[in-house]
Amino acid sequence: MQVVSISSLKGGVGKTSVTLGLASAALAAGIPTLVIDLDPHADASTGLAVRPDGQQDIGRMVKAPRRADLAANVVPSGWLAAYQHDAGPSPVLDVAMGSAYTGIYDRPDLGRRDLRRLSTVLANADRGGVAPYQLVLIDCPPSLNGLTRMAWTASSRVLLVAEPGLFSVAGTQRTLRAIELFRKEFAPALTPAGIIANRVRSGSNEHAYRLQEMKTMFGDLLLSPTIPEQANWQQIQGAAHPIHQWPGESAKNASALFDKLLDEVVTQGATRSRMYRG
Numbered sequence: 001m002q003v004v005s006i007s008s009l010k011g012g013v014g015k016t017s018v019t020l021g022l023a024s025a026a027l028a029a030g031i032p033t034l035v036i037d038l039d040p041h042a043d044a045s046t047g048l049a050v051r052p053d054g055q056q057d058i059g060r061m062v063k064a065p066r067r068a069d070l071a072a073n074v075v076p077s078g079w080l081a082a083y084q085h086d087a088g089p090s091p092v093l094d095v096a097m098g099s100a101y102t103g104i105y106d107r108p109d110l111g112r113r114d115l116r117r118l119s120t121v122l123a124n125a126d127r128g129g130v131a132p133y134q135l136v137l138i139d140c141p142p143s144l145n146g147l148t149r150m151a152w153t154a155s156s157r158v159l160l161v162a163e164p165g166l167f168s169v170a171g172t173q174r175t176l177r178a179i180e181l182f183r184k185e186f187a188p189a190l191t192p193a194g195i196i197a198n199r200v201r202s203g204s205n206e207h208a209y210r211l212q213e214m215k216t217m218f219g220d221l222l223l224s225p226t227i228p229e230q231a232n233w234q235q236i237q238g239a240a241h242p243i244h245q246w247p248g249e250s251a252k253n254a255s256a257l258f259d260k261l262l263d264e265v266v267t268q269g270a271t272r273s274r275m276y277r278g
Helices: 015-029 043-047 058-063 078-083 100-105 117-126 146-154 166-185 205-221 233-238 249-266 269-277
Strands: 002-007 033-037 093-096 135-139 157-162 191-197
Touching (some): 002 015, 015 033, 015 043, 015 093, 015 157, 015 233, 015 249, 033 043, 058 100, 100 146, 117 146, 157 166, 166 191, 166 205, 191 205, 191 249
Parallel strands (some): 002 157, 033 093, 033 135, 157 191
């Protein structure tokens, strides 16, 4: 079970959009996936068309992690309806719902015991004897307070999302430094999964300059391909629909980009992590 936190210390860079794009790619590839919506705004839960039926949100589960039954409280994504007609095994895309309740843990003063709350919840994912997920994506809030640090403690890798702009690039550099410090103090196995450049405008000289700057600063950590600005992305998210099932050439092209990025994160990420630790 690969656990990947999707993070940025700067808001508004499309972190949740990338989470949804990767979840759509995993669903299309048949990879059993769990999305943990750790952002108190719970936008990922909305985008994944979650319709709860009495299940606990992730905030309640991390409040009592030793008693939490993850399997009983995840909610299937509404996206699965688009795949019900397909032959073969039923796809798996579950959601640990977000809620404003998680905000009680978004503080800078959490101790080691509190930082392990999400790890404990995930450790109970295989209570039935078989771990049900190959991939766990954690949508983190855009800060380095308790929730992000809790997610990093539970993760093996951190995927960073940035726009090719001055403040976002600087924020990404700060995030990499934060990961290194956190790794030394709390999570020695934690490594960056890479950096996704999002909302790239092909006709922008500023974006072209910042992309080159990111290549120089971050080297192989900058993943390829980049994600261009998508005119209909708001419509797709507003419909709570997987991009792989959205009609039109632009959605088809974006889906192919997320397929490649998912392969970078899942398949190539292990090699990159070993090189980073080495």
